[in-house]
Structure formats: C-alpha cells, structure tokens
Amino acid sequence: MSEAQEISKSGIPRLRRDILYVGGIYALPEVLVWFYSDRRYENDVVIDRGDVRKRKKKPSKKFREEFGHTPVSIEEKIPWKCRRLIIGTGTGHLPVMDDVKTEAKRRKIALLVLQTAEAIEELKKNRDKTNAILHVTY
Numbered sequence: 441m442s443e444a445q446e447i448s449k450s451g452i453p454r455l456r457r458d459i460l461y462v463g464g465i466y467a468l469p470e471v472l473v474w475f476y477s478d479r480r481y482e483n484d485v486v487i488d489r490g491d492v493r494k495r496k497k498k499p500s501k502k503f504r505e506e507f508g509h510t511p512v513s514i515e516e517k518i519p520w521k522c523r524r525l526i527i528g529t530g531t532g533h534l535p536v537m538d539d540v541k542t543e544a545k546r547r548k549i550a551l552l553v554l555q556t557a558e559a560i561e562e563l564k565k566n567r568d569k570t571n572a573i574l575h576v577t578y
Contacts, residue, residue: 511534527540
C-alpha cells in the first residue's frame, strides 16, 4: 500500500482525501507549493509577486456559517497587484465570495477559480504578473 492510500473501515485501501493527483503523481497539496518555495506550507497560502505567505483568513471567518467553510472575501489582504489572480479551491471546497469576483473585474484582473491542483499547473505554465491564493488544507 502506498502512502497515498489509507485503509477504510471495511479494510479496503483508498486514497486519502487530502491527496491530489497532479502530473502523474500523488502528492499532499502543501508539497505542491514547493515549486515556489523551499518551505513546507501546511496552511492556505498567498503568493504575492513571488513571495509566499500564510493566508490570514480571520477577516473572512464571520462568513463561515453562511458558506459552511471560511470563504475568500474582500476583507482579506488579497494580492491585487497583478494582471491575473488564481484562487485554488482545494478539491472545490473553498468558496469565493461574489464581492471578490466583482472587485477583480473592476480592477481589470483576470480571475481564475480552479481546484488547487489545476491552479498549481496553471501557475507553472505562466507565473508572470500572476498572484494566487491556494487552499491546501482540507
């Protein structure tokens, strides 16, 4: 059994839900951020003009009940100094509030909301003038 698998209650191996399949390999999402930094991130991260930092989601916590998960809201420090903003939603669990989408449009920033694995692949293709918020916790 590989490290990407765990044993279910019935004794059958299954993929852990926090494992992502990217480019032919299984990896934990925090490992996939390593292409930007030599540091391991176990929390959501913000990539702002090449600098990687932990996402500070406290300002968005007040919306948690409404969405069932702490969303990305306009009240966070969003890395707006870019031409393109990519938001990685994990496996689709991270909500992005409409006010973020509206503000991106107002600023004429291309907003891509993708699952984290796809977001990282997109970042690998073109990092130029691109910032990101990546959900790496489940």
